[in-house]
Every structure is written in structure tokens, then in C-alpha cells.
Amino acid sequence: MRRTAGLACALLGLAVAVWSEPAEPRARFTPDPAEGLRLLLEKEFLPPAFDQETFDELWRVWPTELRARAKNAERPERRRMAMERYGLHPRPGDRRGRPLQYVVSDAGQWTLNCFACHGGQVGGRVIAGLPNSNLALHTLTADVRLTKLRLKKRLADMELGALLIPLGSSNGTTNAVMFGVALMHGRGDDLEPAVRPQRLTFDHHDMDAPPWWHFKKKTRLYADNFAQKHHRALMQFMLVPRNSAALVKSWENDFRHIAAYLESIEAPRWPHAIDEDLAKQGKRVFEKTCARCHGTYGEDGDYPEKVVALDDVGTDPVRLHALRPWQRREYGKSWFTDYGKRAVVVRPEGYVAPPLDGVWASAPYFHNGSVPTLWHVLHSKDRPRVWKRTRTGYDKKRVGLEVTEYRERPRGPTGKSKREFFDTRIRGKSAKGHTYPDDLTEPQKIALLEYLKTL
Ligand code: HEC
Ligand code: HEC
Numbered sequence: 001m002r003r004t005a006g007l008a009c010a011l012l013g014l015a016v017a018v019w020s021e022p023a024e025p026r027a028r029f030t031p032d033p034a035e036g037l038r039l040l041l042e043k044e045f046l047p048p049a050f051d052q053e054t055f056d057e058l059w060r061v062w063p064t065e066l067r068a069r070a071k072n073a074e075r076p077e078r079r080r081m082a083m084e085r086y087g088l089h090p091r092p093g094d095r096r097g098r099p100l101q102y103v104v105s106d107a108g109q110w111t112l113n114c115f116a117c118h119g120g121q122v123g124g125r126v127i128a129g130l131p132n133s134n135l136a137l138h139t140l141t142a143d144v145r146l147t148k149l150r151l152k153k154r155l156a157d158m159e160l161g162a163l164l165i166p167l168g169s170s171n172g173t174t175n176a177v178m179f180g181v182a183l184m185h186g187r188g189d190d191l192e193p194a195v196r197p198q199r200l201t202f203d204h205h206d207m208d209a210p211p212w213w214h215f216k217k218k219t220r221l222y223a224d225n226f227a228q229k230h231h232r233a234l235m236q237f238m239l240v241p242r243n244s245a246a247l248v249k250s251w252e253n254d255f256r257h258i259a260a261y262l263e264s265i266e267a268p269r270w271p272h273a274i275d276e277d278l279a280k281q282g283k284r285v286f287e288k289t290c291a292r293c294h295g296t297y298g299e300d301g302d303y304p305e306k307v308v309a310l311d312d313v314g315t316d317p318v319r320l321h322a323l324r325p326w327q328r329r330e331y332g333k334s335w336f337t338d339y340g341k342r343a344v345v346v347r348p349e350g351y352v353a354p355p356l357d358g359v360w361a362s363a364p365y366f367h368n369g370s371v372p373t374l375w376h377v378l379h380s381k382d383r384p385r386v387w388k389r390t391r392t393g394y395d396k397k398r399v400g401l402e403v404t405e406y407r408e409r410p411r412g413p414t415g416k417s418k419r420e421f422f423d424t425r426i427r428g429k430s431a432k433g434h435t436y437p438d439d440l441t442e443p444q445k446i447a448l449l450e451y452l453k454t455l
Contacts (some may be wrong), residue, residue, distance in 0.1 A: 015176035017168025029253060036261025037128070039254050041359050044103050044111040047242045050144050050154055052108035058082050061146040084391065086143075087134030087171060088127040089119065094141075100126060101135070112158070112236075113260075117174055117209040122268070122361045123394035129212030129265045130361055131367070133166060133401065134391065139419060141167055157240055165205055170422045170429070172389075173206035174371045177319065183239040196330070204321035205428030209370025210354060211362045215262040217303045217355045223319055223367040224348035225307050226328055231259035232336050249335070267338040268455040272396060282451025285444045289436060293353035297455050303355050310350040314433030316368050320350065346375070356455050363400030370424050370431035373400030377436045378445045385431075386423045399449060420442040 059070035059078055059255030062085070080096070083090065088099040098104045100119040102113040108283065118131035145159040158167075165182060168174040181202070188194030207223070234255050238248045242271040255418050295303035312322055325346045331337065332344035351367060375398035376383045384405035397438050409423050424431040437445060 001016075013102065020362065023343075029256065031256040031260035033257070033261040033264035036257035036259070036264075039257055040113055040261070041100075042103060043254065044105065044109070045113075045238055045243075045251065045254075046111055046240055047156060048105075048109035048111045049102070049158055050095055050110050051153075052104075052110070054144060054147050054151065054153060055079075055082065057112060057147050057151060058143050059272060061143050073127055085136065086140040087119050087132060087136045089132075091136070094124050100128065101132065104157060117176060118212055121392060123271075124392040127268055127361065129262075129267070131172075131209040131369075133208070133364060133389075135168070135174065136171040136419060137174055138162060138167040138169070139171070146400060155185065157242075165202065168206050169419060169426065170206060170369075171419050172364070172422075173208050175204050176207055176209070177206055177322060178403050180200050180236045181323070183236060184327070184331060184334075186241070187239055187245070188332075189330075189339065191239065191248055191335050192243075193245075193407075195327050198330075201324075203432040205316075205368070207367060208364060209318060211267070211358060212262050213265045213267040214355050215259075215265070216355070218305060218352075220305070220345075221354075222349050224323070224345070225305070225352040226323070226345045227331065228337070228342040228344070230337075230342060231255040232338075234258060234262075234335070254284075267455075270360050272453075274454055275450055278447050278450040279454050280451075282383055282447035282449065285440065285448045286451050289440065290448075293436075294356050299356070304354070307352050307354060309348045313350055315351060315366050316370065316378055316428060316430040316432070318428035319367055320348065354406075356452065358451050359455055360399050363399070365420070366431070366434065368429055370422065372403045372422075373398035374432075374449055375399060377434065378440070378449060380433075380438055382433045383431045385423070385425065386421055388421050399453060 013229075015161050023128065033246060035289060041446050056075070056079070059067060061067075062070060064066070064083070066085075068080055073081065076097075082088075083099060088101050091100045096104075101113065101116040103113050115128060115132070115134060116137065118130075119126070119130055120134065121130050122130060122132040133322060141162045142157050145162070148155055148159065161179075161182075162301060163257065165178055166175055167179075182200070185196055185200045186193060212224075215229070218225075219229055221229050221233055221318065222276045227233050232255070235248060235251065238251065286294075293304070293306050293435060295301060310317055329342050330344045332346070333340050359365075359374065363373060365374070365377050370376050371383055372389065373395055384403065386406040386409045387403040388406070389403045394400075395402045406421075409421050437448070
């Protein structure tokens, strides 16, 4: 009796299994770039950073003169001043004037998104995927902390975290690599909360985010190309304490869409006139002196994705060593690489020569953002020791940021205004190296500069 019941159950189970098999094969998942962009603009992957009231009250903690101006201004003008101070840009075409850099919910909650660092302006034109060379993340976070204390609101992770980990010591660059290290350290291979046996040490240094139109040309990611390109690689910042392993993993399809969006981005074209003859001469110089590392451009262009040893390229060494071999190894055996299926480079030799598409737009240059214009890239001995940019000024002649150069950092500015200066003598901020153009004659450099505008 029992056996027949068991058999009946088994048969029933089988029938149900067969019955519930979908009649047609499941629709294949198709990553959609438009959906990727929508998710970046609308979905709150992180806990909210602050609310509208906090943002609208920030001006009360500003320096005296600025505060006085804000006090006499109408609310829209005050908001514009706040956006300017923190390097936030209005989303192109958005009637509500929302910033590109935050998801702003209907309830008025502001949540940081990838465009904080990867959405910038060039000559006042806002471009998604362009590094945000104006971002003043540490200043914003410090002002938010003061304002929340004043309004008796709870501090968020960022305001507390920034007390331990500097977010960026020159505007336009961030300590993003160390945020990644800190977030990874609190998780096991499967992203579950874990205590790693290794002692966590930080080597703080600021990085200039790379333009997103590089993504389609690269097979590996980051300044040292240590990780393989994959949508999971884009999810590291999701590991804030609030997001459980299961929640992060449930967003994989979202990040497939986001990766498709990144693949779809084209570099912006130089918006001014080009001297075609000069550019043609420059192209010949480029192909002789630069193409072996940076590749060729145009119809049948080819990108070699070459990693150049540190003692050859000679740019700032801190980033290369700041990611320790054990940290790369831990990343390499985690969920991010499908437990080792996508190999990492544990001891990279140096930095990758990046694609130069749209390079006119993505100043400042080098992985640490230490060189303000392409002219300065080509004149290694004339790079400024200390420089300060204007807010949206574009230097058409030298191709890059409009800057004031200083021999020394002017005395006086401290804290927030100090971060408006880029001081190449600070650790991690050296503008040395990459002396490949040194042997070119001045006319060759002028032609080369013209050619670089066309990429
Ligand atoms: C706080 C600033 C910041 C935020 C926020 C940020 N990034 Fe980045 N991103 C960087 C920096 C800096 C690098 C360079 C890191 C390196 O090379 O070591 C980078 C590198 C990358 C790269 C590698 C590009 C290449 O050419 O190798 C991709 C892709 C990327 N980020 C995507 C994203 C996505 C997607 C998000 C949102 C989920 C995001 N980033 C959020 C700062 C940021
Ligand atoms: C031996 C290889 C090599 C040669 C030759 C070379 N470069 Fe580079 N280049 C690199 C590397 C590596 C980097 C990245 C350095 C860094 O970020 O620290 C780089 C960075 C750059 C950058 C900055 C890109 C950015 O987005 O920040 C520019 C511009 C550039 N090179 C232009 C040139 C030009 C023009 C020439 C020819 C005169 C040239 N390079 C020759 C390897 C090379």
C-alpha cells in the first residue's frame, strides 16, 4: 500500500515536472543599452546619500562670502551655486534640473550613481561617460555631514566612511580604488560578509576616471588592465554594507544592460575647425612615434591594448603598487571572476596605453589626472608643478583644461579650497614620465597636436 502510494507520488511528481516544463524555450536575455542608461539614471542601487532638504540647506555651511551671496539668492540660483561648488552638472534636457550624478527620487532622496565620476562636462557641454573633472566629492560629503548634524539627521555611510578614507584630495579625482578595496575586504569569495585574515592597509591616492568609450575597445579593465572585462566587474561599488550578497547578485541582469550601454558609447568629436593638412602631417608623426602603443585610428584602426612596464612609461607609481598582489588574488578567486574562470594579473608590470579616441575631451591626462592639457603631455619638461583650473574653461590652443599655473601652492587656502589646486608634489600625483614625445621637433609636435584633435 505504502509502496504504491510512494510510486503514485513519484509519478505525480514526474507529471508535474513534465507539465511545468515551459512549452517554448525561455526567451533569451538581450542586454539593452537604453535600459542600461535608464537604470543608471533612475535606479537606487545604493542607500540614499541625503534628502532634498539637506541639499537645499548646504549653503549655510559655506565660507562667509559665498554664504552671503547664497543668502540673498532665490532658491533656483542657490541650487545652481551648490551644483557648481560640488561639480554636479544638470542632466542634458531634463526639465526638473536634476543632476546627472545622482538619482533623485520623487520623494526627494538623492542617491549617488556611476555618473558622479563618469559624467562630466567639456567647455560647458555635459557628456555621459566623460570623466567628471569637476567633482568635489570630499567637499560635498563634508558639507553634508555638517548640515545633517545641524538638522539632526542621521549620517549615511559616506559621511562616516569619509572620516576614515579620504574621498579625494584634488577636485576631479577620487580615491576610488581604495573604496573598492575597503568594500571587497568585508566580503568573502561569495560576497557574504566575512572577515579576511589579511590585515587591511590603505595606500590612499587619487585617480582620474577613464572615459567610458574606452570600454568597447578594451578586453581588460583599469589603469593596469588587471581584470577581465565583464559586467560583474562593474558591481564592486554595490558591496556597501546595506546590500546583501543575494541582493547584489539579483542585479546581474541590470549590470548586463549597463555593460551594453557602456559598449555603445561613442567618443565625442572635436567641435571646432581642424587644419586638415597639418593634421595629416601629425598623423604621420603619430604613426611613427605613438601608434606602437596607442594603435591606429580611422576605418581599419587597430588597438593593441599594450601594457607598458612602469620603468618604461615612468608615470606615477603609486596606483600600480597600491593594489597588493594578495588583493588581486582574492578578487581573482571571487564571484567577480566566477571563482577564477576569468584570470586576473596578480603582478601587472605597468600601465596600459589607453585608446586615444575623444582624447581632446577627457583632460586632465594620465591615470592620476596630473597633466592639464595635451600640449603638456607633449612637453614633459614644461608641465606645471601646481595648477588650478577654471570651472568650465576650455583651452582650445593647448587642448585641455584652462588652467593657471603656479610654481608653489599659494599660501592661505586650506581644506576645501586647497582641493581646488592640483599639486603634483603630493604622493600619487606626480606628473612625470611618458617622455616619448621629447625627441620630436616643435613643428612635429604642433602637427601631432592637430592630429590628436581628430581622434
Ligand atoms: C568615485 C568615483 C567612481 C564611481 C562612483 C564609479 N567609478 Fe568607475 N572608475 C573610477 C576610477 C577612478 C576608475 C579607474 C580605476 C583604475 O584604473 O584603477 C574607474 C574605472 C572604471 C572602469 C574601467 C574602465 C577602463 O577603461 O578600464 C569602468 C568600466 C567603470 N569604472 C565603470 C563604472 C560603473 C559602471 C560605475 C557605477 C556602478 C562606476 N564605474 C562608478 C571612478 C568611479
Ligand atoms: C611605449 C608606449 C607608449 C608610447 C610610444 C607612447 N605612449 Fe602615450 N601612453 C602610454 C601609457 C602606458 C600611457 C598611460 C600612462 C598613465 O596613465 O600613467 C600613455 C598615456 C598617454 C596619454 C594620456 C591619455 C589619457 O587619457 O590620460 C596621451 C595623450 C598619450 N599617451 C599620447 C601619446 C602620444 C601623442 C605619443 C607619441 C608621441 C605617445 N603617447 C607615445 C604609452 C605610450
